[in-house]
Amino acid sequence: MGRTKFDPTIGSGELDKRVTLLAPVYNAANDEITGYTAVTDVWAGINPDIGQEVNEAGRTVETVVVTMYIRYRSDIDARWRIQDHEHLYEIKGLWDIARRRIQYQLSLQEVL
Numbered sequence: 001m002g003r004t005k006f007d008p009t010i011g012s013g014e015l016d017k018r019v020t021l022l023a024p025v026y027n028a029a030n031d032e033i034t035g036y037t038a039v040t041d042v043w044a045g046i047n048p049d050i051g052q053e054v055n056e057a058g059r060t061v062e063t064v065v066v067t068m069y070i071r072y073r074s075d076i077d078a079r080w081r082i083q084d085h086e087h088l089y090e091i092k093g094l095w096d097i098a099r100r101r102i103q104y105q106l107s108l109q110e111v112l
Helices: none
Strands: 017-026 033-056 059-071 081-084 087-096 103-110
Touching: 033 081, 059 087
Parallel strands: none
Antiparallel strands: 017 033, 017 081, 033 059, 059 103, 081 087, 087 103
8 A cells, every 4th residue: 555644654664775864963062063973774765756956056956855754763853864875865854754753754855
């Protein structure tokens, strides 16, 4: 059965990709992200959404947006990044599906 946006369950086999969660590392003043460190690998379901071109600072840049599903974690937030092999994503949206603490739906944009 197909997944709907508000489906609060995770079916067997839907999380079929292994990705790495990256937590931000801050400077000494704790006010600026200086890098990212790998926290753990998790299973995820990844659905490519769109690729589009946008104008940033007078130049055309391609953006890739995907939707990802992972099991709920209390430590992750929108400042984290996700590594999928050679693809690095920043989190643009993070939703606790049906507010049941079972899974997250993430809207991700590839960092190019």
